[in-house]
Amino acid sequence: MTNYVYLIYGSHEDCFLEAAYSVGTLLRQVDAGLSRVIIFTDQPEKIKGWPVVCESIAGQLADMRGKTKFIHRAKLCVILRCLELYPGNVVFLDSDTFVRGNIQSLANKLSPGRAIMDAFEAKNPFPEFAAFQTTLSDRTSYHYTKDSWMCNSGVIGIHRQDAILIRRALELCDALLATGSGQHTIEQFSVSEILRISRVEILHSQGTIVHYVKAKPYMRQKISKIMRATQKQPWEFERLIPYWYPFVKFLKLIGQHP
Numbered sequence: 001m002t003n004y005v006y007l008i009y010g011s012h013e014d015c016f017l018e019a020a021y022s023v024g025t026l027l028r029q030v031d032a033g034l035s036r037v038i039i040f041t042d043q044p045e046k047i048k049g050w051p052v053v054c055e056s057i058a059g060q061l062a063d064m065r066g067k068t069k070f071i072h073r074a075k076l077c078v079i080l081r082c083l084e085l086y087p088g089n090v091v092f093l094d095s096d097t098f099v100r101g102n103i104q105s106l107a108n109k110l111s112p113g114r115a116i117m118d119a120f121e122a123k124n125p126f127p128e129f130a131a132f133q134t135t136l137s138d139r140t141s142y143h144y145t146k147d148s149w150m151c152n153s154g155v156i157g158i159h160r161q162d163a164i165l166i167r168r169a170l171e172l173c174d175a176l177l178a179t180g181s182g183q184h185t186i187e188q189f190s191v192s193e194i195l196r197i198s199r200v201e202i203l204h205s206q207g208t209i210v211h212y213v214k215a216k217p218y219m220r221q222k223i224s225k226i227m228r229a230t231q232k233q234p235w236e237f238e239r240l241i242p243y244w245y246p247f248v249k250f251l252k253l254i255g256q257h258p
Contacts, residue, residue, distance in 0.1 A: 001034060001088030002107040006052075007078050008041045008095055009061055009071075014220050016046050017234060019095035021223045023052060024235030026099045035104070036086060040078040051235060055085070068177045072153075072187040076170045079156065083163045091116065091157040093209065096216055100240065101208035107157060109203055115165070115195055116157025117188075119206040125150040126183060134175040136168055142175075142197060149196060151204070153188030154211035162200070169194040215248045217258035 004026055008019050023037060037052045044056040057064065057078070064074035075092060082090050089110045091103070106116060124146050133143035158166060173190040176183075183189070195202055212219050222241045223234050230236070251257045 001036060001086075002030070002104070002110075003082050003086050003088050003090050004030070004035060004037045005078060005082050005090055005092045006037075006039045006095060007075055007092075008039060008047075009043070009057075009074070011043065014216070015095050016043075017220060017223055018216070020050065020234035021219075021237070021241075022093060022095060022097050022099070023050065024233075024237055025240065026093070026103065027051060027235065029099050029101070029103045031104060036088070038082060038086070040081065055081070057081075066174060066177065070173075070177055070186065072184070073170070073173055073177075075153065075156070075187055076166055076173065076191070079158065079166050080163065080170070083158075083160055083166075087160075089157070089159050092153075092155065094154040094211060094213075096213055096219070097154055097209050097211050098219075098240070098243075099208070100210050103205075103208055106203065106205060106208050110157050110159045112159050112161040113199070114159065114201045114203065115162065116155060116203045116205055117192065117195075118152035118154040118209070118211050119204055121150045121152050121188075123147070123149045125185075125189060126181075129176070129181075132176070132179065134172070136171045136175075138164070138168070140168055140197075142172055142193065144193075147196075148189075149192055150185065150189045151192045151202060152211060152213075153185075153191055154213065155205040155209050156191060157203070157205070165194050165198055165200065166191070168198075210243060212243065212245070212248075215243070215245060218248045218251070219243070221257060
C-alpha cells in the first residue's frame with residue numbers, strides 16, 4: 001500500500017485548486033486497491049466531497065511549524081503522522097504538482113535504503129553553513145561539507161522502515177533553524193542531507209511528476225478555465241493541461257499569461 005500525501009493549509013483558494021487538479025492526475029495513474037490519497041489540512045471543510053481521505057490538522061499547524069514558525073517544517077510532520085496512522089509507504093506531493101507518468105511504478109521502487117525526491121538542485125548549496133555541525137538525539141553526527149547537496153522536496157517518497165530518516169531530518173531542520181538561518185529551503189536541504197549521510201539511493205521523480213513551482217499563475221489560470229468551461233471539479237478533467245516550462249516562460253515574456 002502506498003499513501004499519497006498532500007498538505008494544504010490556510011485560506012488561499014489557489015492552493016486547494018492546485019491540489020484538486022493534482023489529485024485528479026494522480027488518481028488516473030494508481031490502482032485504488034493499492035493506494036490511499038490523504039490530504040492533511042487545517043481547513044477540512046474545504047475538501048468535503050473530494051475523492052480523498054481527509055486528516056484534519058486544525059489547531060495543530062502552529063505546533064508543526066515549530067518554535068521559529070517555519071511552515072515547511074510541517075511537511076515533515078505530516079509525513080511522520082501518516083506513517084503513524086496508516087500502514088504502507090509514503091509519497092508526499094506539493095500541491096503545485098501533477099502526475100504525468102507511471103507514479104505507481106516509481107512508488108513500487110521504494111525500499112529500505114531507497115527514497116524518492118523531485119529533482120537535484122545543487123551541491124554545496126549553503127556555503128555559509130560551512131562550520132555547522134550537530135549531534136542528533138540518536139547520536140547521529142552531522143556536519144556540513146563541500147559534498148553537501150540539496151534536492152527539491154516537491155516530492156518526497158519514503159519506505160516506512162526508513163521513518164527514522166524523516167525524524168532525523170526534522171531534528172536537523174530544527175537545529176539549522178535555531179542558528180537563525182532565514183533560508184526557506186531548510187526542510188528540503190535537511191531531508192537531502194540525511195539521505196546523503198545515510199547512504200540512501202535517491203530516485204528522482206522529475207518526468208513522472210511535474211513540479212511547476214515557477215509556473216503557478218499559468219497552471220492556476222488553466223485549471224480555472226477548464227472548470228468554467230466544463231462546470232466540473234478540477235479532478236474531473238478529460239485531458240492533462242499541456243505543459244512545457246520553456247514554452248510557459250516564453251508566454252510570460254510576451255505577456256500571454258500572468
